[in-house]
Amino acid sequence: MSAHPFLARVRRTLPAWLACLAFAAAACPASAADPETPVPRAPDPAPKRLTLFEAVGLALEGNLDLRVERRGPMEAMATQQQARGDFDPVWETRLGTEYRERLVNQYDAESRRLFSSLESAALVDALDPETGLVGELDPEQQSLLEESIRSADLRVREFEEETRSFRTQLSQLLPFGAEIDLVATEIQTETTLTRELSSTGLPLSPFYPDQHEALLYARITQPLLRGAGFAANLVGIRVTRANKKQADAQFVTAVQRSVAAVVRAYYDYAYARDAVEVLRESRDAARLLLDQTRTRFEQGTIDMVEVRRTESELAEREDGLLAGQNQAVELRNALLRLLFNRPDYMGAGELVPVDGVPDPERMPDHDFEVLAAKARELRPEYATLKAEAEAEQARLRYARNQLLPEVNLVAGYGLRGLDESSRAVADRVLEDQDRHEWSVAVVASVPIGNREARGLVGRARARVQEVEDRRLRVDAQVRMEIANALDSCRSTAERIRTAAVSRQAADATVAAETLRLQEGQTTVFVVVQAQKDQRIAQLRQLLAELDHAKSRVALELACGSILDRFGIVVEGSGAPDRGPSMRMQKTGATRPDPS
Template identity: 30%
Template sequence: MNNARQMMNARRLFCASICVAIVFSIGCQNELFSREEEISGPPTSTKDIGAFDPAANSDIAPKSLDDAVAEATAKGFIPPTYPTRSQISVAQVRSSALANNLDLRVVQFDPAIGVTAIDKELAKFEAVLNGAYTKNTTGVLTQLEEGSPTDSSSANLGVSVPLATGGTVTAGTLFNQFDTQSILAPGISPYQAGMQASISQPLLQGAGIRTNTASIRIAKYQGRIIDSRTKLQAIRILADAEKAYWNLYRASKQLEVRIRQYDVASTQLAQARRRVEQGLAPEIEVMRAESGMGATLEQVIITDNVLRLRQRDLKRFMNDPRLPVDSPTAIEPTTSAEPVSLRFDDQKLVADAMSGRMELLELELQLLVDAEQIDLARNAALPNFVVGYQYQFLGDDSSLGSAYGAMGDADGAIFTATATVPLGNEAAKSVISRTILTRLQRLASREARRQAITQEVLNAADTVENTWRRILAARLESVLAGRTFDGEKRQFDVGLRTSTDVLDAAARLADAQSREVDALAGYEISLIDLAFATGTTLGSSGIVLPDSINPASVR
């Protein structure tokens, strides 16, 4: 009786110790998830909003408007100059953007990511090595109470090979050790060991090579979708880089026009002063020339600022180490606009766009993915019926080695068949309906996409032709404005016109020349837009994109 009571108290103490240990471990774990715990990261605060003081950040002392005007009047206006220049052609822009553009570097990772998805799906048929060990031990107190151990252990090691049909084949070895007197004679530690092989195969749901390889085909389709998006992004980046070049060309030429206009105003002021000194014109003529000269300053300042912005745009697209965005070096475009009269076959352009636009290729690939998804959804709606067979080639003896040597003495075979049939199956039916409706929706969007591309191509072709007409009109306007300006100067020299008339004619000439420059740059940009609309880049030869990142190189 005393022994039984002591044994019961020992069990209670053992159980209480386990409970205390569990509670203590839970309490320690909570300290790992404290709300106030600090984490590593950038030191920038996410709550405080800093203040920017323009005067404090200025490199020069702030100056009032009156003081600045007085100083500018005393010194006179100095046209903007760029001491350091770098000559760049449009071919160099294209080459530099292709090699260095940061946005293009980013999209080059996408195909590599797509390859990893394909590799993952291919790897699902790789063989798997399985191993397990189990030790079955009764409680320590129970063993002491019974006075003898009652343990058993088992282990197995095998290889499982997934089949393309949906089944699994497994082959391996196993052993069991029984250490109990209730099974065999006292003093004997029997072993059971041998080889086993099994196969399981679904017959309806999840069965078939096409069903089990559908995920591989989907991954490959999606990989091509990623490739098409990467190509589209590359074409867009190159087109934007070329547009940035021609925008710089426009700003550069327009600044030249405005500086010439300023030089004309300066010359007119000198002539007006000379005529006043000679007594050939009243004093107000100088005032008129000074007023006209001041009116040209704003155009020079505005155009110069636009030029600086366009230079930074082009530097960003090129990402040339020799011309960083913050570089003071000015870019001087060397490729000039050379417009020619063109006429396009609209139907051929549209046909080229339908075969070359990556958006349509992506849509066609997505339709193939939808078809695979529909087949998978229909297969998933079938009943789940799986058959299996296992054969064990076993032997048993008093030691592990002799048990393996006695294989064949205790063979066994197991056949299994399981079935799961949903009643109603509404969930699977709704999935089928959703996949079919998604494909029908995409088919409708394909027609809308084709219509949008057709419109884009036709609009781009019309823009090229209309820009050509703008160039002709602007050139004619420039010629006539130049003649008018020359006439006004001759009339001023004989005293029949004032400085205001001459400067007005000079302003109209500058405006006409500026519109001509705008039309020339617009013509080149319209050709870029037309090439983009057909899924190509401008030029006589194609472009090969750089190789994507190798996924294995980052492991």
């Protein structure tokens, strides 16, 4: 059995392929297969310098939390527009047709002709030629008329009736409670009685002609007590307007908190970087001290114990430096998380804060009452409470109106026309040839007890008082926050001054003990302890500066002036599809503290 042609071709060409692979492996340089050969690395991204103003701007630009909070004012604006829709005109139109099969009692044609002839003769005889008036009928003629129409001559007839109607109406509710209706109707009625003709071409039932009826009517309903006035009808608009103010104030609160969070994260990261530098300098000082200690050990001036002690101190400082670097990376990531949607910053190898902490010598205004007054003006919580008070006052006025009895004045006027065609009846109505109609009525409704309205008033009063109590509580809370932040600013400023003195003393001690060690007048242990004290003093000064910077942020947040520091202006939205916007001053550095 012969092999498949493809398999035979593979057997023939396989040795040649193996030879090519072996030649290619031999031609490759040995260094390519050497695992110890270093692989070229891409250069680390260049450090990015970031000012505090830039950090705040980036955070506000891509902050997802603010994007969510912006939906609140947009929803409130849409609700306000919906409330205004109660006063939009409403146009309603109806076009329809109806078909009915009906029955009617009708005398036969012979009885109707006899009655008509006798009635005509009797009227002629009763006519007074001098006055032209018809007098009383003769008793004999009256008897003949009554006998000409006999019940036995009545016939039940079936006929079909078709009615086509058109109605259009425009209604409008006015802000003071009046409701206006403008109505136009036309009704066309046709029956089979009209279409039936005699042999002479005359209708068999002339008493049932086709007819077209038109009506133009205007009606106004004006409440006189309950439901009258702007307080009873604009409550929805006023409440939604107040809700819009609350939503705007809540958005401002979110912006302030976001800015405060960015500033705190910026200062935390700046502190961590400075602390790393302090720890690195301390590590380098320990290395230098270890080199000096080993040299002196080789010279035989000190024991091996001093070398081991210095090595242990160096290892401890290396560990502290690694921990500080790890903390700096975590704080850097925390800051970058606040700068949403910024891939150019997220990929930075190193982020360098440019701005330092505020100068403790430039403290804000120390007057507590001035700061409290500024907080009442700028804190969004007060704007929220003011808007809630407006909404509850509007509800209270509406509830008081509901205590009144319902008395409505209803008035209407119309023109009505009747003819055989639509055009004819329209001409009669427009030319004022037909009947006028008008109506005036007073409709009263008095609920016995009216417990629902009384309960509504009691609830509204309770909520008004609740808003006032909450305002007092917020005022006390704000004053406490200002007092705490102001005391913290003062205490941290004092801590900075004392920490600076302590650091200067520690620097002088390290310099003196190092010189004494070189002269052989002290031990390595004393120098190591002096360096530890120096490092602690430096970190304590940095921590005091960080706490002071955060205290300034807390004071600005308590006074509501943190947005003024960066020139941030929040503008409300004017349409439901566009939320509030923010503007910042075009400058690269932060402004001085406005407070």
